[in-house]
Amino acid sequence: MIDDEQAGAVVDAPAERNSRKPMLIGVAVALLLALGAGGYVWQARQGTHAATGRAKAPDVGKAELYLPMDPAFVVNFRDAESLRYLQVGVTLMSHDPEAINVAKTADPVLRDALVALFSNQDYSIISDAAGRQKLQEQALGAVRKIVQARLGRPGIDALYFTSFVMQ
Incomplete structure (x- = not known):
């Protein structure tokens, strides 16, 4: 049991x-x-x-929007030996459609600022890659400053040189 x-x-x-x-x-x-x-x-x-x-910030995940600044910039500048010419194609990139619209309407102001910047360059500086990179950063800063004054935020994310010819 x-x-x-x-x-x-x-x-x-x-x-x-x-x-x-x-x-x-x-x-x-x-x-x-x-x-x-x-x-x-x-x-x-x-x-x-x-x-x-x-306030709503621009969405970084949005598609990239490009604004080519046509025609290309053509400026002359002095070298120690002679008069030189520079032709620069510029395209702006942003994720913010409002910033692109502001840049379109401010095209004459942007072009004036960039022509002044490009014509004040020294050949020996912009003839190498580091000098072109510095010029590109300065150009982006000038564009952002103008767009910021009109839009209230920088808006432009990048500036690209699509052509760069010196003679």
Whole structure:
């Protein structure tokens, strides 16, 4: 009889364990659902708060917009030995359509600033890659300054030299 009682006790113990397993799974699923719902609500509130709390900044994830400044810039500048010419093709890039529109309307002002910048260059400086890079940065700064004055933010993300010919 002792063997029968022990066998019965052994059989009953796994039955209790199995009855707890569905309950634990149910609690875990309910906990995960509650955490997921809480995270969703938190994200939704953060998005609403950000949209109503601050001015809208341009979305960097937007497509790149290009504005070629045609015709190319042609300026003359002095070298120690002679008069030299520089032809520069310029294209502006932005992720902000408003900045592109401002640059289009301010084209004469931008062209004037860039002509003044390009004509004041020294041949020995812009004849190497580092000098052209510095000139490109200066040109971007000049364009950003003009667009910022009209738009309230720099707006232009990059300035590219699409052609660069010196003679």
